[in-house]
Amino acid sequence: MRDCKGxxxxxxxxxxxxxxxxxxxxxxxxxxxxxxxxxxxxxxxDRLRMQPEAVGQTMSDLEWLGLCWDEGPTPGQTEGPYFxxxxxxxxxRVFEELRARRLVYPCFCSRQDVRLAAAPHPGEDAPVYPGxxxxxxxxxxxxxxxxxxxxxxxxxxxxxxxxxxxxxxPQRCEILSERGDFPVxxxxxVYCYQFTAALDDALMGVSEVIRSNDLLxxxxxxxxxxxxxxxxxxxxxxxxxxxxxxxxxxxxxxKSLSLRQIRRHYTPEEVIGRLAFLAxxxxxxxxxxxxxxxxxxxxxxxxxxxxxxPPALFSACREA
Numbered sequence: 001m002r003d004c005k006g007x008x009x010x011x012x013x014x015x016x017x018x019x020x021x022x023x024x025x026x027x028x029x030x031x032x033x034x035x036x037x038x039x040x041x042x043x044x045x046d047r048l049r050m051q052p053e054a055v056g057q058t059m060s061d062l063e064w065l066g067l068c069w070d071e072g073p074t075p076g077q078t079e080g081p082y083f084x085x086x087x088x089x090x091x092x093r094v095f096e097e098l099r100a101r102r103l104v105y106p107c108f109c110s111r112q113d114v115r116l117a118a119a120p121h122p123g124e125d126a127p128v129y130p131g132x133x134x135x136x137x138x139x140x141x142x143x144x145x146x147x148x149x150x151x152x153x154x155x156x157x158x159x160x161x162x163x164x165x166x167x168x169x170p171q172r173c174e175i176l177s178e179r180g181d182f183p184v185x186x187x188x189x190v191y192c193y194q195f196t197a198a199l200d201d202a203l204m205g206v207s208e209v210i211r212s213n214d215l216l217x218x219x220x221x222x223x224x225x226x227x228x229x230x231x232x233x234x235x236x237x238x239x240x241x242x243x244x245x246x247x248x249x250x251x252x253x254x255k256s257l258s259l260r261q262i263r264r265h266y267t268p269e270e271v272i273g274r275l276a277f278l279a280x281x282x283x284x285x286x287x288x289x290x291x292x293x294x295x296x297x298x299x300x301x302x303x304x305x306x307x308x309x310p311p312a313l314f315s316a317c318r319e320a
Contacts, residue, residue, distance in 0.1 A: 002207040002232075003036060003037075003207065004030075004031050004034035004035070004036025004037070004207055004208055005031070005036055005037045005038075005039065005204075005205055005206050005207045005208065006027045006028070006030060006031035006036060006037070006038050006039075006206070006207075006208045006209075006210060007027065007038065007039045007040070007041065007201070007204070007206045007209065008024045008027060008028075008038060008039070008040045008041075008062065008067070008069060008072075009041055009042075009043050009197065009200075009211075010024075010040075010042060010043070010058050011042070011043045011044065011049075011050075012042050012044055012050050012051060012052070012054035012055045012058060013049045013050055013051055013054060013252055014051055014054055014252030015054065015057060015061075015252065015258035015259065015260045016054075016057070016058050016061050016062075016252075016258060016259045016260075017250045017251075017252060017256040017257055017258050017259070018242060018250065018256070018257045018258070018259070018262065018275075018309070018314070019212070019241065019242040019249075019250040019256070020259075021061070021065065021259055021271070021275065022239070022242050022275055022278060022279070023210065023211060023212055023239060024062065024065075024067050025065070025067060025272070025275045025279075026210050026237075026239055026279060026302070027208075027210040027211075028067045028290070028294075029281075029290070029293055029294050029297040030208060030210055030237070030297060030299065031208065032290075032291075032294040032297075033294045033295070033297040033298075036207075036208070037070040037071065038067075038068070038069040038070050038071075039069060039070065039071040039072055039082070039204050039206065040059075040062070040069040040071070040072030040073065040082060041072060041082040041083070041084065041200060041204070042055060042058075042073070042082065042083045042084065042085075043084050043193070043196065043197065044083055044084055044085045045084045045085060045190055045191055045193075045196055046190055047085060050085075052078060055073075055078050056075065056076065056078075057260065059073070059075050060075070061259040061260070061263070063075070064259070064263060064268055065259075065268050065271060065272065066268055066272070066290045067290075071204075084191075084196050084200065087196075087200070088191070090199070090203070091191045091195070091196060091199065094199060094229065095152070095184065095185060095191070095195075098154070098184070099152075102155070103154060103155050103228070104152045104153060104154055104155065104184060104185075105133065105134060105136075105152065105153060105155055105181075106133065106136075106141055106144075106145070106150035106151070106152055107129075107132070107133040107150055107151045107152065107153045107181075107183065108133055108144045108147075108148060108150050108151075109129075109132050109133060109151075128177070128178065128179065128180040129153065129180035129181050129182070130180070131180070131181060133150075133153070134153075134155065134181065148187070149187045149188070150187060151183045151185060151186050151187045152183065152184055152185045153181040153182060153183050153184065154181055154182055154183075154184050154195075154225065155181055156175055156176045156179070156180070156181050156182075156224065157175075157176065158174075158175075158176045158177070159174075159175060159176070159224075160172060160173065160174055160175070161173045161175045161220040161223050161224055163219065163220075163223055163233070163236060164235075165216070165219075165236050165237060165238055166235055166236065166237035166299050167237050167238060167239065167299055167302055167304060168213070168216070168238055168304065171216070171219070171220075173220035175220050175221070175224055178220075179217070179220055179221055182194050182221050193218075194218055194221045194222060194225070195225065197218075197222060198221070198222035198223075198225045198226050199225070199226075199229070201222070201226070201234055202226050202229065202231035202233075206234050207234050207235065208234055208235050208236075208237070209234045209235070209236050209237070210236075210237045210238075210239060211236075211237075211238060211239070212238065212239055212240075212241050213238040213239060213240055213241060213306075214241060214249070215238065216238045219236050219238075237299060239302060240302075240303055240304060240305055240306045240307050241306045241307070242278065242306075242307050242309055243306055243307065243308045243309065244256065244257075244308075244309060245308060245309060245310075245311045247308060257309075257314060257317060259271075261317045262314060262317060264317075265314075265316035265317055266314070266316065267287065269287035269288065269289065270287045272287070272288055272289070272290055272293070273285050273286045273287040273288045274313055274314070276288055276293055277313075278307055278309075278313075279301075279302055279303070280301050280302055280303050281293055281296075281297070281301060285313060
């Protein structure tokens with residue numbers, strides 16, 4: 001049995017909202033309840049979406065809440081091995097290994113092409129890639145390469161990926177028919193989330209991934225890639241999403257309730273108490289201590305359905 005090592009993996013594209021904090025709070029509690037460690041890394045491959053000031057704000061918010069990490073950047077640091085934007089040489093090396101094994105292939109389809117060629121899989125937002133460019137000949141690839149740069153997709157085997165989510169139970173996916181070949185590198189050379197997240201978890205020795213249930217569909221892809229590269233996948237626990245009072249998901253781009261706002265009106269203990277209440281770890285949103293929560297943490301107590309934020313829970317932010 002591996003020692004527990006969890007992770008925080010924020011995307012510095014804006015202020016951390018309460019849904020992000022909820023996820024990191026539970027990841028921290030789970031790791032600490034097992035005497036484990038936490039690694040912090042920033043998923044900032046797509047530099048066009050990034051806001052440099054968000055790195056420092058995120059670290060400040062995590063420290064303010066008491067969600068300390070054992071590995072990762074120090075405050076004020078904006079580059080290094082815990083920033084995906086600085087790990088391109090690692091991704092290049094693994095990509096070339098996959099290319100040498102003929103496990104990736106160039107894809108010239110646009111997003112619109114993919115959507116027109118395949119209907120969305122039931123329950124999924126994105127369509128399953130129909131394999132349009134999977135079996136192009138070398139001559140066809142050469143002609144298309146002269147017209148546009150391709151993305152690159154991982155060539156999946158027709159196999160079943162099974163795992164047991166620590167909250168949602170056994171999961172089974174026929175990965176080729178239900179997910180399809182997924183992109184590992186965009187046409188502009190930026191490596192894609194499925195590739196970088198899975199690879200970094202493996203290389204950083206992450207043994208437990210706690211994240212929102214909107215990423216559950218990504219897990220079979222990431223497990224498949226990790227096993228393909230010879231790594232043991234971590235355990236996964238997909239928590240419910242926090243929704244606003246209208247039932248919509250929280251998002252940085254929508255300026256959802258942020259920790260920056262919350263810090264003006266509440267103490268860390270008050271915020272932790274409210275997060276514990278939302279997670280079903282205490283019966284009322286009373287101030288509480290992280291260490292005490294970690295000592296009694298159990299994933300079995302977590303809700304499985306998405307959670308609508310009660311309007312009164314952070315009412316001081318609304319009234320300001």
